[in-house]
Every structure is written in C-alpha cells, then in structure tokens.
Amino acid sequence: MKRNKRCVILLFMLLCTAGIYAQRVAYMRINEALVINEYNFVDDYGNRSGWIELFNNSAGTVNIGGCYLTNDRNNPQKYPIPKGDVLTIIPPRQHILFWADGMASRGTFHVNFKLDPTKENYIALYDADGKTLVDEIIIPAGQKPDVSFGRKIDGGNEWTPLAKVTPSTNNLTLDSNEKIENFQVNDSLGVGMTVTAMAVVFIGLILLYVVFKVVGKTAIQMSTRRAQKAGVENIPAKGHMEEGAILAAIATALYEVTEDVHDIESTVLTIHKVTRRYSPWSSKIYGMREFLRK
Numbered sequence: 279m280k281r282n283k284r285c286v287i288l289l290f291m292l293l294c295t296a297g298i299y300a301q302r303v304a305y306m307r308i309n310e311a312l313v314i315n316e317y318n319f320v321d322d323y324g325n326r327s328g329w330i331e332l333f334n335n336s337a338g339t340v341n342i343g344g345c346y347l348t349n350d351r352n353n354p355q356k357y358p359i360p361k362g363d364v365l366t367i368i369p370p371r372q373h374i375l376f377w378a379d380g381m382a383s384r385g386t387f388h389v390n391f392k393l394d395p396t397k398e399n400y401i402a403l404y405d406a407d408g409k410t411l412v413d414e415i416i417i418p419a420g421q422k423p424d425v426s427f428g429r430k431i432d433g434g435n436e437w438t439p440l441a442k443v444t445p446s447t448n449n450l451t452l453d454s455n456e457k458i459e460n461f462q463v464n465d466s467l468g469v470g471m472t473v474t475a476m477a478v479v480f481i482g483l484i485l486l487y488v489v490f491k492v493v494g495k496t497a498i499q500m501s502t503r504r505a506q507k508a509g510v511e512n513i514p515a516k517g518h519m520e521e522g523a524i525l526a527a528i529a530t531a532l533y534e535v536t537e538d539v540h541d542i543e544s545t546v547l548t549i550h551k552v553t554r555r556y557s558p559w560s561s562k563i564y565g566m567r568e569f570l571r572k
Contacts, residue, residue: 302340303406303412306332306335306403307413309428311330311427328393333429334372341366344359395421398417424443428440428449
C-alpha cells in the first residue's frame with residue numbers, strides 16, 4: 279500500500295514538472311530574423327548568414343533542448359535542437375540566436391535550412407513532442423539587405439522592419455535622452471547648464487561650511503563640559519578662546535623649558551705651564567726655524 283502511494287506521488291510530481299516545463303516552453307517567441315546578411319553579424323566561423331532569434335518571454339528559465347525549428351509547414355520536426363547543450367538553457371527575458379546556413383554539422387546553433395531572399399519565409403518553433411506549435415511567423419518577401427524583421431518590443435505582437443539590427447539583444451534600443459534633447463533645444467548656448475552646475479557647486483560648499491561650523495561648535499561645547507566635570511576652573515568664556523597658533527606657541531615653549539638638556543661642565547681645572555707658546559699658525563714656521571738651526 280505504501281509503495282503504491284509513493285508511485286502515485288512520484289507520478290504526480292513528474293506530471294507537475296512536465297506541465298511547468300511545457301508552460302515555460304510555451305512562452306518562447308520567435309523574436310527577430312535577418313534574411314539577407316551582407317555586412318552584418320558573423321557567426322563563430324566568420325561567415326555571414328541569415329539568422330533567427332528566439333526570446334524567453336517568461337519569468338523562468340527555459341531549456342529548449344529537444345524542441346524543433348522549421349521553415350516547412352509540412353515538416354514541423356525539420357531541425358531538432360540538440361539536448362544536453364547548456365547553452366540551450368535560456369534565462370528569463372534573454373535571447374538565443376540560430377544561424378540559418380543549412381549546415382547543422384557546425385553545431386547546435388546552425389540549423390539545416392536557409393532563408394530564401396526571393397520569397398516569403400515561414401519560420402516556426404515546435405515543442406519537444408514535434409506536434410505542439412509554440413510560435414510561428416511569416417517574413418514577407420522583398421526584405422532589404424542587413425535590415426532585420428522583428429517584434430517592435432521583445433515578446434510583443436507588433437512586427438516591423440527594425441531600424442537597427444539587434445541580434446541577441448533587445449529590439450527596442452534607447453539611444454537618446456528626451457530631457458537632454460529638450461535642454462539642447464531650449465539652451466543651445468549652454469548658459470542654463472553652466473548656471474546649474476555652478477549653483478550645485480556653491481550649494482555644496484555652503485552645506486560643507488555649515489556642517490563643519492556645527493561640528494566645530496559641538497566639539498568645543500563637549501570639551502567645555504568635560505573640563506567643567508573634571509573641576510577645571512577659569513575656563514575661557516565663549517568668544518574669548520585664544521587662537522590656535524598662540525596656544526601652540528605656548529605649548530612649544532613649555533615643552534622646551536621642561537625638556538631642555540644643558541651641557542654639564544666640570545668644576546675641576548688642570549693648568550700646565552708650557553715653555554713656549556704654540557699655535558697652529560706658527561707651528562710650521564717654528565719647526566722650519568729649528569731645522570735651519572741644525
């Protein structure tokens with residue numbers, strides 16, 4: 279009986295896991311495609327080919343290993359995405375790119391079909407059962423070289439030729455700042471910007487002055503209170519404190535007086551009488567005279 283319960287619980291967990299997996303795969307979207315690639319993005323072999331971008335539109339991680347990509351309505355299992363490749367695990371709100379170069383032998387992300395620039399192209403993504411359609415799109419014929427066809431917003435419903443090709447990144451790119459552009463139009467000479475910057479600097483200096491002033495007064499008051507608690511008398515009143523330079527000079531003088539070391543002179547004098555005077559200036563002359571006498 280217990281064994282049967284365990285089997286039922288295990289089967290229920292497997293079904294829940296499969297349901298969660300299927301639900302997450304169902305949120306995958308074909309997000310962008312480039313049919314004619316002349317001077318655009320290159321693959322890991324240095325070649326330029328058409329490509330298909332998928333987008334994980336869910337809040338969970340999706341593994342598309344085992345799913346299928348195709349350009350043939352009658353053959354939904356045309357390119358099986360290999361299992362076991364860690365790169366097929368797509369984080370939330372991220373992209374993955376497949377090269378439509380017809381050379382599947384080059385790796386996981388090289389499909390076995392190409393996009394035809396002379397006619398419309400059908401692209402579809404099928405679930406791992408090979409029957410459940412996840413997403414599909416028809417790319418109109420007459421695509422321009424190096425101009426991709428994709429969703430205006432990642433995962434959205436509106437498709438359009440994109441002003442900028444955005445493989446493996448967001449289709450909607452923000453290259454401008456509306457506020458800065460308005461500032462440039464209304465203040466072409468930059469006077470407002472200069473005044474604003476100087477005002478910010480001066481306000482910052484004023485705030486620093488106030489902060490240091492308050493901190494200094496607070497420190498003096500705290501020192502005075504501590505001295506009063508210690509019983510020190512004749513504390514100078516507020517506004518009559520000696521300047522720091524004077525206090526430093528007084529402290530230095532006191533230190534010199536207390537720490538000054540004088541030479542200790544001996545009180546014993548020894549006097550020897552010499553027969554002749556001697557000086558370093560006459561020593562050589564004296565010796566020369568003695569030499570001449572001899």
